[in-house]
Structure formats: structure tokens, C-alpha cells
Amino acid sequence: MQLNKIRILGIDPGLATTGISVIESVNDNSYIALYCSCIETKKKDMIHIRLKKIYFAIDDIIKKYKPSYLAIEELFFSANAKTAIDVGQARGVSMLAASNNDLEIYEYTPLEVKQAVVGYGRATKDQIKYMVKIILNLQEDKFPKKDDAWDSMAIAITHASFKKFKDKTRQ
Amino acid sequence: MQLNKIRILGIDPGLATTGISVIESVNDNSYIALYCSCIETKKKDMIHIRLKKIYFAIDDIIKKYKPSYLAIEELFFSANAKTAIDVGQARGVSMLAASNNDLEIYEYTPLEVKQAVVGYGRATKDQIKYMVKIILNLQEDKFPKKDDAWDSMAIAITHASFKKFKDKTRQ
Numbered sequence: 001m002q003l004n005k006i007r008i009l010g011i012d013p014g015l016a017t018t019g020i021s022v023i024e025s026v027n028d029n030s031y032i033a034l035y036c037s038c039i040e041t042k043k044k045d046m047i048h049i050r051l052k053k054i055y056f057a058i059d060d061i062i063k064k065y066k067p068s069y070l071a072i073e074e075l076f077f078s079a080n081a082k083t084a085i086d087v088g089q090a091r092g093v094s095m096l097a098a099s100n101n102d103l104e105i106y107e108y109t110p111l112e113v114k115q116a117v118v119g120y121g122r123a124t125k126d127q128i129k130y131m132v133k134i135i136l137n138l139q140e141d142k143f144p145k146k147d148d149a150w151d152s153m154a155i156a157i158t159h160a161s162f163k164k165f166k167d168k169t170r171q
Numbered sequence: 172m173q174l175n176k177i178r179i180l181g182i183d184p185g186l187a188t189t190g191i192s193v194i195e196s197v198n199d200n201s202y203i204a205l206y207c208s209c210i211e212t213k214k215k216d217m218i219h220i221r222l223k224k225i226y227f228a229i230d231d232i233i234k235k236y237k238p239s240y241l242a243i244e245e246l247f248f249s250a251n252a253k254t255a256i257d258v259g260q261a262r263g264v265s266m267l268a269a270s271n272n273d274l275e276i277y278e279y280t281p282l283e284v285k286q287a288v289v290g291y292g293r294a295t296k297d298q299i300k301y302m303v304k305i306i307l308n309l310q311e312d313k314f315p316k317k318d319d320a321w322d323s324m325a326i327a328i329t330h331a332s333f334k335k336f337k338d339k340t341r342q
Contacts, residue, residue: 046276047266047276047278048266048267048269048270048276049270051263051266051267051270052267052270052271055267075252075256081246081252081255084252084255084256084259085246085255085256085258085259085262086259087256087259088255088256088257088258088259088260088262088263089259089260089262089263089266090263091256091259091260091263092222092259092260092261092262092263092264093263093264093267095218095219095222095260096219096222096223096226096263096264096267098219099219099220099222099223100223105217105218105219107218
């Protein structure tokens with residue numbers, strides 16, 4: 001029997017901290033985390049230096065793990081416009097890195113992530129973490145420290161489950 | 172006498188319309204517009220397609236005109252967060268294109284642009300256009316249609332005058 005493996009890059013974009021992970025789905029029924037980390041940039045650095053760091057860090061991960069899809073959060077609101085511009089800038093270069101490497105790009109809202117991972121649109125951060133651990137069979141030494149890293153795994157899982165659903169409805 | 176020429180790329184970023192121009196300053200006392208246009212992207216296209224178009228259009232202009240500086244607007248507010256994220260995304264890939272081509276990047280606030288071009292922080296759009304025409308000695312057949320294109324010339328002029336001032340204070 002042939003194994004059907006797909007690799008998904010999950011990104012939770014931010015100017016200071018970008019969560020990034022790569023998960024692999026095998027035959028649409030088991031998922032493992034191949035990579036999970038955060039790209040961090042310093043406030044003292046100029047904005048274009050920070051954006052360049054984000055772009056090339058993502059480019060490196062893509063070239064190493066060769067994912068076929070990028071799943072990234074779709075955002076419509078923010079506490080303030082400065083934050084929205086900063087997130088937008090980080091999100092823009094993230095998508096560009098994926099696009100320049102020919103990944104297919106999918107956007108999911110926070111609601112879709114919660115529904116896909118926990119099955120409940122008003123799930124808490126802890127409930128999401130709990131399910132991410134189970135779905136990816138994560139061992140404690142692999143637990144990331146930052147929420148952004150957890151969120152990037154959650155959005156990658158969202159795409160995996162969305163794709164599974166879509167492929168099934170096509171049959 | 173040796174001519175001291177510098178070329179400045181001015182960008183007014185936006186997801187749908189990015190104003191872009193290249194001006195040349197000769198000996199810090201005459202300015203001409205070498206290029207002025209808008210990069211336009213379609214709402215029906217996916218966001219990463221639009222960002223890629225903006226990135227590579229800027230990359231082309233930089234490779235053709237070889238400016239040494241990018242002057243771009245620094246924004247802190249927006250009417251709504253969706254717009255702020257979109258502007259941020261376009262601004263992020265614009266700065267990345269400049270950074271990847273080794274341009275020095277300078278950000279100016281709308282207030283600084285008005286003060287540099289018109290000498291008055293509450294100048295209107297029409298007053299800015301009027302001064303841009305005079306400063307660049309623009310002929311009517313070269314008038315751009317869109318405000319974004321005018322704004323990109325205004326921000327390039329802002330950097331030219333900032334640089335002139337800074338160089339003078341160094342002497």
C-alpha cells in the first residue's frame with residue numbers, strides 16, 4: 001500500500017514573533033510535527049531588517065522541509081491599527097516566501113481553527129493546546145514555549161483536516 | 172565640476188494601488204522625475220498573487236533605475252483594521268524588495284512629507300500636487316492620474332530634502 005504523505009507549513013505571523021511549524025499528514029489519518037519554532041526579531045532593529053529576517057527564515061524552513069501548502073491565519077481585526085500594520089507587514093512577507101517557493105496558500109479564520117482543532121468555535125487557548133498535543137502525539141520535551149508556535153501547529157492541523165474533508169467530498 | 176546625482180525610489184504602498192516613482196537629485200538643487208506610475212492589483216486575485224505582483228514590479232523598477240534610497244510612508248493609524256492589515260502587507264513586501272536590492276530605507280510620516288514639500292504640516296492634497304509639479308518641473312503630459320502616484324513623488328522629494336539638510340548639518 002502506498003503512503004500518501006503531505007506536508008503543511010503553518011504560520012502565525014507577527015513582527016516580533018512568528019510561530020512556524022511543519023506537520024506531515026500520512027494517509028489523512030495520522031499527523032506528526034516535523035518542525036516547530038518561533039522566528040523572533042528585535043524591536044531595536046529597523047523594520048526592513050526584521051521583515052528580511054522573517055522572509056529568509058521561512059524560506060530556509062521551506063527549502064529544508066519542502067511543504068506543499070501554507071496555512072496562515074486570516075485576520076480582520078486587531079486591538080489597534082499600529083499592531084494591524086505590523087502584523088500585516090509580517091504576514092505579507094510570510095505569504096511572499098511561500099508564494100515564491102510555489103506553495104499553495106490557504107487562509108483560515110481563528111473560528112475555523114478552533115472548530116477544526118477542538119470542534120468548538122469558542123475554544124480556549126488551553127483547549128487548543130490540549131488537542132494539538134493529542135493530534136500530533138507530542139511528547140513533553142517537544143512542547144514549544146510560546147503560544148505563537150502552538151498556534152502555528154493548530155493552523156497547520158486546520159488545513160490538514162480541511163483538505164481531508166474536501167478530498168472526501170470529491171469522491 | 173563633478174555632478175553629484177542621487178536617485179530616490181518613492182513608494183506609497185497599498186494592496187490595490189501602490190504609487191511608485193524614481194526621482195533624481197542633481198547636486199541637491201535640482202530634481203527630476205525619472206519614473207512615476209502605479210502598480211495595480213485586482214481584488215479578485217488571491218492575496219499572495221497580489222503581493223507577488225507588487226514585489227516583482229518594485230524589483231523591476233529598482234533593477235532598471237538603480238536608486239540608492241527608498242522613501243516610504245510611516246503609518247500609525249488607519250480607518251479600520253482590515254485596511255491597516257492590507258496596507259501593512261503591501262508595505263512589508265515593498266520594503267523587502269528594496270532591502271533585497273540593498274537600498275537604504277527611510278520612513279517619513281505624512282506630517283514630515285507635508286512639511287518638506289509644502290513647508291506646512293496641514294497642507295492639502297492639492298497644495299502638495301502643486302508643489303510637486305514645481306519642484307520636479309513636471310510638464311502636463313507627465314501628470315499622473317492617481318493620487319498614489321503623486322504621493323510617491325512627494326515622499327521621494329521628502330527624502331531628497333531631508334538628505335540635503337542632513338548632509339549640510341554634517342559639514
